[in-house]
Amino acid sequence: PTVSKEVSQMEQNQFAGDLPSTIGNLASLTYVDLSRNRLSGQIPSSIGKLRQLNNLFLQENNFSGPIPRTLGDCRSLITLNLSCNSFSESITRELFFLDSLSAGLDLSHNQLSGQIPREIGGLINIGPLNFSNNRLSGHIPTALGACIRLESLRLQGNLLDGGIPESFSNLRGIAEIDLSRNNLSGEIPNFFQSFNSLKLLNLSFNDLEGQMPQGGIFQNSSEVSVQGNSMLCSSSPMLQLPLCFASSRHRRTWRTLKITGISVAALALVCLSCVVFILLKRRSKRSKQSDQPSYTEMKSFSYADLAKATNGFSPDNLVGSGAYGSVYKGVLESEANGMIAVKVFKLDQLGAPKSFVAECEAFRNTRHHNLVRVISACSTWDNKGNDFKALIIEYMANGTLESWIYSETRRPLSLGSRVTIAVDMAAALDYLHNSCMPPIVHCDLKPSNVLLDDAMGARLSDFGLAKFLQSHDSSSTITSTSLAGPRGSIGYIAPEYGIGNKISTAGDVYSYGIIILEMLTGKRPTDVLFKNGLSLQKFVGNAFPEKIREILDPNIIGDEVVDHGNHAMVGMLSCITQLVRLGLSCSTETPKDRPTMPDVYAEVSAIKREYSALRVKE
Numbered sequence: 220p221t222v223s224k225e226v227s228q229m230e231q232n233q234f235a236g237d238l239p240s241t242i243g244n245l246a247s248l249t250y251v252d253l254s255r256n257r258l259s260g261q262i263p264s265s266i267g268k269l270r271q272l273n274n275l276f277l278q279e280n281n282f283s284g285p286i287p288r289t290l291g292d293c294r295s296l297i298t299l300n301l302s303c304n305s306f307s308e309s310i311t312r313e314l315f316f317l318d319s320l321s322a323g324l325d326l327s328h329n330q331l332s333g334q335i336p337r338e339i340g341g342l343i344n345i346g347p348l349n350f351s352n353n354r355l356s357g358h359i360p361t362a363l364g365a366c367i368r369l370e371s372l373r374l375q376g377n378l379l380d381g382g383i384p385e386s387f388s389n390l391r392g393i394a395e396i397d398l399s400r401n402n403l404s405g406e407i408p409n410f411f412q413s414f415n416s417l418k419l420l421n422l423s424f425n426d427l428e429g430q431m432p433q434g435g436i437f438q439n440s441s442e443v444s445v446q447g448n449s450m451l452c453s454s455s456p457m458l459q460l461p462l463c464f465a466s467s468r469h470r471r472t473w474r475t476l477k478i479t480g481i482s483v484a485a486l487a488l489v490c491l492s493c494v495v496f497i498l499l500k501r502r503s504k505r506s507k508q509s510d511q512p513s514y515t516e517m518k519s520f521s522y523a524d525l526a527k528a529t530n531g532f533s534p535d536n537l538v539g540s541g542a543y544g545s546v547y548k549g550v551l552e553s554e555a556n557g558m559i560a561v562k563v564f565k566l567d568q569l570g571a572p573k574s575f576v577a578e579c580e581a582f583r584n585t586r587h588h589n590l591v592r593v594i595s596a597c598s599t600w601d602n603k604g605n606d607f608k609a610l611i612i613e614y615m616a617n618g619t620l621e622s623w624i625y626s627e628t629r630r631p632l633s634l635g636s637r638v639t640i641a642v643d644m645a646a647a648l649d650y651l652h653n654s655c656m657p658p659i660v661h662c663d664l665k666p667s668n669v670l671l672d673d674a675m676g677a678r679l680s681d682f683g684l685a686k687f688l689q690s691h692d693s694s695s696t697i698t699s700t701s702l703a704g705p706r707g708s709i710g711y712i713a714p715e716y717g718i719g720n721k722i723s724t725a726g727d728v729y730s731y732g733i734i735i736l737e738m739l740t741g742k743r744p745t746d747v748l749f750k751n752g753l754s755l756q757k758f759v760g761n762a763f764p765e766k767i768r769e770i771l772d773p774n775i776i777g778d779e780v781v782d783h784g785n786h787a788m789v790g791m792l793s794c795i796t797q798l799v800r801l802g803l804s805c806s807t808e809t810p811k812d813r814p815t816m817p818d819v820y821a822e823v824s825a826i827k828r829e830y831s832a833l834r835v836k837e
C-alpha cells in the first residue's frame with residue numbers, strides 16, 4: 220500500500236506481507252491505522268522517524284519479532300495498539316520513555332516474555348494499560364505505582380509472581396484492575412478498600428492468601444473476583460470463601476490445619492458460633508480504628524489554564540529561575556487564596572525531564588508542613604505543540620531564604636527568625652530521611668531552595684535532584700545506593716560526593732550545616748574571601764568560640780536588643796554559639812563524623828526553646 224497523506228487509515232483490508240521500511244519517509248504522518256490486516260514480519264525500525272505520529276494501530280495482524288526500540292523515538296505517540304500479534308522477546312524499555320502516551324498502550328495477546336521493565340514508571344500520563352495474555356514473568360514492578368493517571372490495568376494471563384506492590388496505593392483514580400491468571404502471592408492489600416473509582420478488581424486464579432479486606436469495593440461481590448486462590452479466607456460468610464479464624468495469626472493456623480489434614484469446613488462449622496461472636500466484636504472495634512487517611516485528588520490543569528493564570532508566562536510574573544526550570548507566580552480561581560507558583564521545566568536542558576520525574580515522585584510520596592505543597596503536575600503540549608511540563612506549587616509570599624539573607628531592601632532577619640528557619644529545615648529533613656519509605660535525600664539544599672511562608676516558616680522546595688534510598692537501615696547514617704555524580708550546588712554539596720561517593724543522608728546534613736553558618740555570618744560559601752584553603756567552615760571555626768561576634772552578620776543582634784540590656788545579650792550569644800557549634804559539626808569533612816538529622820532536629824529545637832525563654836522583643 221502507498222500512504223502519503225498525514226492520516227493513513229487502512230484498517231480491515233486484506234493487506235499482506237511486510238510493512239515497507241519506506242514508511243519512515245512519511246514524516247508528517249500523525250495517524251496510522253493498519254489494524255485487522257494480514258501484515259507480518261517485523262516492524263521496520265524506520266518507524267522511529269515518524270516524530271509527529273499520535274496514534275498507531277497495528278493490532279490484529281501477524282507481526283512478529285521484538286517490538287522495535289525506535290518506537291521510543293515517536294515522542295508524540297498518544298495511543299499505541301500492538302495487541303493480537305505475535306510479538307516476542309521482552310517489552311522494549313524505550314516504550315516507557317514515551318510520557319506522551321496517555322490514551323492507551325495495548326500490548327495484549329502477544330508472546331512477550333521476561334520481566335516488565337521498571338522504567339514503566341515513566342508513563343506518567345497513561346490511562347489504560349493492557350499487557351494481558353503474554354508470557355511476562357517476575358514481579359509486578361513497584362514503579363508502576365508512579366503511573367498515577369492509570370484508569371485500567373490489565374495484566375491477566377501472564378506468569379507474574381510475587382505480591383501486589385504497596386506502591387499501588389498511589390493509583391487512586393483507577394477503575395479496573397485485572398491481575399487474574401498469574402502466580403501472585405501474599406495478601407490482598409487493604410488500601411483497595413479506599414479506592415473510590417475502582418469498579419473491577421479481578422484477582423482470581425492466583426496464589427493469594429490471608430484474609431479478604433471488608434470495606435469499600437470488597438462489599439460488592441460482583442465487582443471483586445477472587446476465585447481460585449486456595450488460601451484466601453473471609454470473615455464474611457457472604458463470599459464463596461472459607462471463613463477466617465478470628466485472629467491475626469489466621470495464616471499460621473490455616474497452614475497448620477492444612478498440614479495436619481483436618482477438614483477445615485468441619486472445624487469452621489463447629490466454631491462458627493464463637494467465630495461469629497468474636498467477629499462481630501472485632502468488626503465494631505475495627506470500623507472505629509480503620510479511618511482511612513483522606514487523600515486529596517490531584518487536580519489537572521491544561522496548558523491554557525496555566526498560561527491564563529500566569530498572564531501568558533509573562534516576564535512580569537517570573538519570580539525565579541534555575542538550571543532546570545523557571546518559576547512564575549500566577550492566580551488560579553480554584554485555589555484557596557488564589558495565588559500559585561508554576562515551575563516550568565526547561566526541557567531542552569539535559570537532565571530537566573528527569574528532574575521533573577524526580578520532583579513528581581518526591582511530592583507523591585511526601586506530605587509535611589515544612590515542605591512546599593505541590594498542587595499538581597502538568598505534562599502536556601504548549602500551544603506550539605512542544606512538550607510542556609510544569610509543577611503547580613503553593614505560592615510562597617515571602618520568597619527564598621537567600622533573598623532575605625542578602626537583600627538590601629528587606630528588613631534584616633531577626634535571630635528568632637533564623638532559629639525558627641533552622642528548626643523548620645531540620646524538621647523537614649528529619650521527615651524526609653526518617654519518616655518516608657523509602658527515605659528521600661534532597662541532594663540540593665541551599666538558601667534559594669528554602670522558601671518562606673506568610674508566617675516566616677521555612678519550607679523546602681526543589682526536589683529535582685532528590686533521590687530515593689533503596690534499602691532502609693535506620694541504624695546507619697550512610698544508607699546509600701546510587702552514585703552521586705555531579706549533583707547539588709557548589710559550596711553546598713558534600714565533599715564526599717565530589718570523589719564519587721554514594722548518595723547518603725549525611726550529604727544533606729552537610730548542606731544543612733553550611734546553610735546554618737551562612738545564615739549566621741551572612742557570607743556565602745562561595746564568597747571571594749574563601750580561597751587558598753580557607754572555607755566558610757574554617758573561617759567560622761577559627762573565630763569559634765571567643766571571637767564569634769566578630770564574624771556574625773552585623774544585623775543579627777538588633778539595636779533594640781543592645782538597649783535591652785545584658786541579660787538578653789548573654790542569652791542570645793549563648794544561642795548563637797550553640798547554633799554555630801551545630802553548623803560546624805554538621806559540615807565536617809568526613810560523613811561519619813556528622814550528626815544524624817534526628818539529633819540535629821532535637822538539638823536545634825532545644826536551642827529554640829532556650830531562645831523563646833529569653834522573651835526578646837522583635
Ligand SMILES: *[C@@H]1O[C@H](CO)[C@@H](O)[C@H](O)[C@H]1NC(C)=O
Nearest residue numbers: 302325327347348349371373
Ligand atoms: C485491553 O484493555 C483495554 C482496557 O481495559 C480494553 O479496552 C481492550 O479491549 C483490551 N485489549 C484487548 C485486545 O482485549
Ligand SMILES: *[C@@H]1O[C@H](CO)[C@@H](O)[C@H](O)[C@H]1NC(C)=O
Nearest residue numbers: 378380381401402403404426
Ligand atoms: C508459581 O509459584 C510457585 C511457588 O511460588 C511455583 O512452585 C510454581 O511453579 C509457580 N507456577 C508457575 C506456573 O510459574
Ligand SMILES: *[C@@H]1O[C@H](CO)[C@@H](O)[C@H](O)[C@H]1NC(C)=O
Nearest residue numbers: 375399400421422423424444
Ligand atoms: C476474572 O478473571 C477470570 C479469569 O481471567 C475470568 O474468567 C472472569 O470472567 C473475570 N471476572 C470478571 C468479573 O471480569
Ligand SMILES: *[C@@H]1O[C@H](CO)[C@@H](O)[C@H](O)[C@H]1NC(C)=O
Nearest residue numbers: 418419438439440441442443
Ligand atoms: C455492585 O456492583 C454492581 C456492578 O458495578 C452494581 O450494579 C451494584 O449496584 C453494586 N451493588 C452494591 C450493593 O453496591
